[in-house]
Amino acid sequence: MNKKSFLVFLVIFYIFYMSAGSIPAKADGIDVSKSISDEDGPNVIDTISVEKKNIIVPNWQKVIVTIKNSNGMGYIGGSFTGVKDMTVSYKLPSGSYTQVHLSKDSSSDSSFYGYMSTYYSETGEWTVANITEYFYNGGFRVYFDKSEGGSYELDGGNYTVYASDTAGPVFKSVSVDKSRILVGGSSTVTVEAEDILSGIQSVSLEYLFPNNNYISVTAESIGNNQYQFSFPSYLTSENYGMGKFDLVSITIKDNLNNATSIYDYSYYRTGDLSGGDFTTVQDTEGPVLNSVSVDKTKILTGDSVTITINAVDEFSDVENISLNYSLPNGWGVGFNAQYIGNNQFQAVFPSFITTGDYGLGKFELTYVTLTDTKNNSTVISDSKFNPTGILDGGDFTVMPESDPPTVKSISVDKKEILSGNSVKLIAEVDDASGVKNVSATLLKPDGNTYTLTLTHSHDNVFEAVIPENETVNGVGNWSIYNLWVNDIYDNSTYIWSNLVNSWGEDLTGANFHVNERDITPPYPPSASSIDENSTLLSGYSEPGATVSATVNGVLIGSAIADSNGYYEFSIVEQAAKSQILITATDSSGNTSQVTRIIVKDVTPPAKPEVDEIYDNSTYITGHAEPGSNVYVYANDHYLGSSITNESGVFSIEAPSQSAGTELHIYVADDSGNTTGPTIIVVKDGTAPEKPEVSGVTEHSSIVTGSAETGSLVEVKKSGDSIGSVTADSDGKFEISIPVQPAGTKLEVTATDKAGNVSEGTTVVVKDVTAPGKVTVIDLTDQDIAVSGEAEAGTTVEVFANSSLIGKGTAGIDGKFSINIQRQKAGTELVVTSTDNDGNISEATTVVVKDATAPDKPIVYEVTDKDTSVTGQAEAGSEVKVKVNDTVIGTGTTGENGHYQVDISAQKAGTELVVIATDTAGNVSETTTIVVKDATAPEKPVVNQVSDKDTTVAGQTEAGSTIEVKKSGSVIGAGTAGEDGQYLVAIPMQKAGTELVIVATDAAGNISSTETIKVTDKTAPSVLTVNSVSDKSKEVTGKTEVGATISVKIGTKIYAAKADTNGNFKVIIPAQKAGTKLIVTAKDAAGNVSAAKSISVLDKTAPVTPSVTTISDQAKVVTGKAEAGSIVTILIGTKKYIAKADAKGNFKVTIPVQKAGTKVIVTAKDAAGNVSVAKSVIVIDKTAPTAPKIKTTVRSTTKEVTGTSEAYSTITIKVGSKVIGTAKADSKGNFKVKIKAQKKNTILIVTATDKAKNVSKATTVKVK
Structure with a gap:
């Protein structure tokens, strides 16, 4: 979208x-x-x-x-x-x-x-x-x-x-819940790992056990990316050794088999897996003391102290803690602490020991002994003789009184000083127990404080000095800020000056004033010039200042400068170059900087002493005044100069001068004073060149050569002249001498007309005669030296095939011995000698003789089944085989050195002697071989072995070696005797262990094995029984896996079986405290352990004590508690203790308490069980004091005022009739309105407190 x-x-x-x-x-x-x-x-x-x-x-x-x-x-x-x-x-x-x-x-x-x-x-x-x-x-x-x-x-x-998952899981961490466990205990290892894509399939851990075996285990998922494995007791038992269980690798696989491995071997490491390591140990260590403390570190005599100890034991419970105290009088006292829960133990130090009868001062905890339920102990010593730990937390101090010290006076020795002077601070203090510390803090003129400690001077007087360096910059008023005094029990008194706090005290007796002093020194004085002849020193300085002059620290004169600053004074003559130090000191003692003047030198030095100078001299030397300059001139030409050293020595490098030259030498000191010239004439001092001499032989009678023209040439032998002549105009000379033997040393010198002698030329008379022929001793192919005689001192050489193979020198007796390598028989050696002049003797030829025996034969192994002896020897040699010096076979080696000698079969152990003889008749060393045994012993007979035995016994071939193995490893070995009996030491083995026994004879033949199983004869060794209280309905503990546990109580026996971890739980009826239980363990083989006896612990707390009413006038607390129990009365932080009698009645003395005070009462039985606390409030039984009337009551008065107990109700009666009431305020003041009464009427005034206690009456007569 x-x-x-x-x-x-x-x-x-x-x-x-x-x-x-x-x-x-x-x-x-x-x-x-x-x-x-x-x-x-x-x-x-x-x-x-x-x-x-x-x-x-x-x-x-x-x-x-x-x-x-x-x-x-x-x-x-x-x-x-x-x-x-x-x-x-x-x-x-x-x-x-x-x-x-x-x-x-x-x-x-x-x-x-x-x-x-x-x-x-x-x-x-x-x-x-x-x-x-x-x-x-x-x-x-x-x-x-x-x-x-x-x-x-x-x-x-x-x-x-x-897109895909090819990466292994991510390893995050590994840890164990316990890094140290008992042998046979359990430790759980936890691995945290994650695979965000495929999830984790498996986590494998590899451990190196203490016995050096590697064992792998698998961790199971517990969710949240964590995987765990808990080590069972059989893996942590001593079967696998005791010590470190080292996690050496982790392999983590995901569900696609991608793996991640982390290695932490000693030899290869890719990660740190130490978090998964743990150690098995025996419980041999005592408990650990964590802390010790007292509820009060200082008490008055007769008071008690509660000591609290926190201690733990890693593997067992802390069973007992005993304390030892060192008392001030040198005695000691010991007692035990009782367990109060949460690893804490308590003991109350008895008040009868703190009465002062055992001394006052420090009660020092010197020893604590902690013992666990396995009887392991830890002792901590804090004594000065053998300290092993610090127990200061258990120390406390007993004092006879708690009054602080008293300060009687504080003062200073001077109320006014100059800056830089010191002041003494004096305090008189007193304390019944003795003063330990006194310190004072002063307020300085700059507003900062200065604290000092006063030390004891005499009687009750303590003193301290405020040093000069503190007052130098402290001009102005110094005042006491506070004074602190501490006695030996640390009771303290603090006194503050009323200059600091209005509520303080008058400490002005210790105040003082510091005045500023003149600290400006005079300017450095001037001084007149002084030389070594001067006797007066003068100059100018600050008027009135004292001017002083010193030399090397010695005063040489002084004077006071007049009103114009001029001064002068006489001095003795000073050595030239002396340093005079001059200072001026004013009337305040301030001294100027030093003026330094040097005494002038005006005396010329003495003339120099000059050593002789020759025409070959390049240095001019001598002596002059130390430190002076020496100059040399020749014909008014400067040659050189030098400065003399501390000893006056000089050395001047200058060109050599012709003999007869006049040298002028001057000396100038460092002050410029110069001597007149010293004239020195250069002398002739050049020797002739050493003569050149022709060779001289043992046949010569004339010595020839050349030398300086006209010089006298002389030939000497051993210092004596044997001839001389004057060299001619060409310098040639011929000197007749007697014929000299070869080697004689001759010295030839030349002396000129000035008597200068040349160096000597040494000539050695030459030897031109060859040595005699060398005599050589016969030698064989075994010899490694050539010996003989030749001319003494000559060099002897040995040649083989024209090659030098040895060289040496004949001794003074002509004998020689030259090391060579061994030579083959028939080799020709040529020997010559050469003297020191190179003359060579006639050669001597020697032929090497054959004297080498064959090597001893090599003999192959011979058994008691062989009918021939084979081996290797020198080719062509004859081989003989002997038994007891009798030849039992003969043969000859082939070209390859192999031989085979036929013999009859010999017994095992027979010694065969084999020898080879070469064609020259040389006989080899013998080779001895023993006929080997090739027959294995019979299978050994083995006696029964139990898990208590430390030996394996039986019968086998005499002299054979017996080995006992477990899991392939040898655990014991021994040797059978002459009768075939054997006894092998082994470690004690577990029942059911398979032992394999094998015999090996002396020849190494191994028998067939015998396997036996170790029988069970050992009763269970581990029997740990946990504590049983009078509330317990079971007995638990740890023993051998599968053992039957029997608990005997009187005549009745209760039993159960230990689980796979050795843990057991035996159901019993609840028993009374003190009942003895006898516990035994019986293994599957019927072996019964040693019985363990335990006593049923008292864990039932006493019933809550009953307490009679406590009033604000009571000095005892009475009531009923468990008979013999310790009754503790807690009021605030203080405890008061008494013991209930046989009927449970108790009576505890306490100080009188205020009404409304809470009193906590507990009872503790002999087992340390503490009852539920009983809380009692102190009731008010004290009547108020009689009211005080302030008003003068007259017949017209309608209000009566006065004082009484705060908040009390004031009642005024006339007879039995109440005429007025009111309540006193928080300060006790009251006002009661009444009707005017007649004159002489008696008013009765009382006060009633909140507890309805009525005071005595105060009567007032109306005026």
């Missing part, structure tokens, strides 16, 4: 609207998803909805519309009334429109429905454009959606169409 069609539709709508009086007007803004008000008339659209919000094509969508205030189908005035049918128009994803017809639901006048077909071409969101109601009288009404320009929200009918 297009927009134009809608306009036509609207025109028709208005025509019918004008003619159909029963059609309601359009209600703008009405949300059809909500209920429509009755004001909109009958037959108003109420809701629109669809069967599926998401749908796949091709399909049918059910559309439902409901109306409100339907008048059904009626017949009024000759025509039908009410809604006949409807249409709903949809806007399609393509933008076009379609329509569905809705008929009335036969079961309801208010509901209409129809089916809309879906199209492949229109996938996407289908939105409601309008709803049209058609009435029996021919009229109609249209509801347009806001998206179509209307006023209605019709979104409830919108839905989405999909």
Whole structure:
């Protein structure tokens, strides 16, 4: 339907609207998803909805519309009334429109429905454009959606169409109801998932159990997109281990088999499934203390305190709570708390312990011990010796009195000070119990406050100092704002100044005034110039200021500046460059900034000490004044300069100068003072070049070469001269020397005419004689070294086929040993030696000998059934087989090294020794092989095994290994003895378990298996019995699945059977409190558990106590309650307690109460059951005080005034006749009108309160 069609539709709508009086007007803004008000008339659209919000094509969508205030189908005035049918128009994803017809639901006048077909071409969101109601009288009404320009929200009918469904369901969450459960308990896992198109077909969960088995389970739908699986007790029993049940995967399939899987393995993870994990545990943990509190943290002596403990136990009930208190006198006291419901326990601290006999102060809860019904305990210690927790909530303080401290006085030591000075605040306070804290708050001149804590000084005096830094900027009046004093029991006194609050007190004794001080320092003084010879220092400063001069912190002089500011004073001579610090201090103590002057240096330095300088020198060195500049000149030409170091040393780099040159050296200090020149002459210091020397051999008698012309050339041996000569004009020289042995070191030097000696030239006498022939020791193909003798120190080399295979050096004794790789027999080795001068000896040839035995033979397996021995050995070698050194067979290996030696069959366990001998007679190592056993043992005999046994016993082949298996896994192993008996340790097994026993002999031969079943000999181990009260008519608990439970009460026995989860319920008659029940469990095998005895608990509250009348003069409350019960009187927040006697009578002492006070009375029996409370109102039994008459009554008086109890009725009599009455107002004032009485008439005046109590009479005589 297009927009134009809608306009036509609207025109028709208005025509019918004008003619159909029963059609309601359009209600703008009405949300059809909500209920429509009755004001909109009958037959108003109420809701629109669809069967599926998401749908796949091709399909049918059910559309439902409901109306409100339907008048059904009626017949009024000759025509039908009410809604006949409807249409709903949809806007399609393509933008076009379609329509569905809705008929009335036969079961309801208010509901209409129809089916809309879906199209492949229109996938996407289908939105409601309008709803049209058609009435029996021919009229109609249209509801347009806001998206179509209307006023209605019709979104409830919108839905989405999909072409196909290929996606898996959406996983949303996983959780467990209990993350920790007892072994054998139940935990329910809930998975939330959704598939908006096809719906979910199945949800599979895979768990890793504590015993490392993987088990899959299926969750069932519980509606609202949730799926659950409850773990049965047999899966959480110890059969599958105890510990973490780890959800490792979830697979969710929709009805089209599209699947979504989430993995949370330790080795592969696509999502977090930890929400589905839970843990099984044994109940070994004690209860948990949540909180401890007291109803009063401070009490007076003799008062009582109620301690409340909140505690829970995860798996059991809290059975007992005991408390231990440390008392102020060092003693301790302990008692138990009683259960009052809602996880709370209470105990009343006895008032006789708080009387002060056990000390005053803190009563500290030091230990709380909580025990559950499984006898698991938790101990919390808050003692200083072994603290494990905090129990401060159970502490309270007993005080002898509650009076606050008294302030006697407060003052300051100075009422007026200068800024920057301190003030002492002094308070005298007193308290009977002792003062703990005193603090004061002062109001500063700037309006801010300053708080300080006063500390104890002496007697009752406390003091504190307001420091200088607080008064520096605090010029003006300081006043006390308030004073707070606290005693050791935290009783406090607050005193406010009447300067702050009109109702405050006069604290002006602690007020003081801060005056502003001169804080401007003088300007820095000026000073005259000073040198190292000066003895007077002068200058200008602030008139009257004291001018002081210091050097290195030592005062060297001072003076007071005159009226013009001039000052001068004598000083001792100061070292040059000393720093003098000069300051001026005025009469207020303000000191100026420092004026610094440096003592001038006017003395030239001393002449330098200069080291000798040679023509080859490039540095000029020496000593001069430290820190001075040293300058060097040659022939008025500047060569260089340097600054001396702290020690006065200088070093100046300069070009070398010719011998005989005069150098002029000057020194200038950093003040510009310069010395005269120091003249130094350059000396000759250049040595000749070292001589060049020709070679010298062990046969030479002349040394030749060249050196500096005219220099003396000398040859030395070991420092001694063995010849010398003067070099000729060409520098050539020939020196005769004795013949020297090879290796001798000769040193040749040249000395010039100035005595400068050249570096020495070292010449080694050469060796030109070859070493002797090498001697070599025979070697075999097993040797890895060549040994022999050669000339000492020569290099020995070994060659094979012209290749070097080893090298070494002969020792000082000529012996050598050179490592080589093993060489084949017959290989020729050539050995030579070379001395240090390269002279090579004649070669020595050696042939390698054969000395290698064959490898030990390889022998293949031999059994007790074989008649030959086979294997591998060196080709062509002879192979022998021996038993006990006797040859039982011989053979020869072929070219491929294989052999086969025939033997007779040998017994299992026989040792065969096999050996090979090569053609050179070398014998191999032996190979030993044991003949193997190839015969399997007989099937083992097994004795009976029960579920209590931890061993398996029986008979099998001696020495064989016995294995006991369960479900394919070995659970125990052992070895049979010499007699074949065996005993194998195993874990205790469940009844019915199949055990498989197999024997394996030493040779690995395996017998056939023997299977046995474990017999049941174990009584049920789990027997948990829930508490039974005197109101119970059943005994419940948990035990072994299928066990028969017997409950014995006296001589009678009641029985029932445990269900598949082990839960049981035995019906019994109601029993009296204290009755003992004996409970046992018997399994199907007839094993009976240990008996469990429980006592019937008292859960019947006492009857409501009866209470006698309580008046406003009563000091005791009496009445009747259950015999022996604890009667508690509650008045406001205070409790008063007493115990009913054997007859139920009780008497509780209380303070006198005001009339109208509500008194609550309860009784608690020994089991902690509390009765219904009895409420009693204190009645008024106290007469008003006698009225006071203000009026002087005369014979003319007609009104008597006075005061009495507020609201009381005032009666005035003369004799027994009442002459006037009136009612006192809220303040007790009254006015009674009377007739004038005669003089001397006696008036009797009384007051009667609301409770009709009459006061004593006041008599007045008429004047």
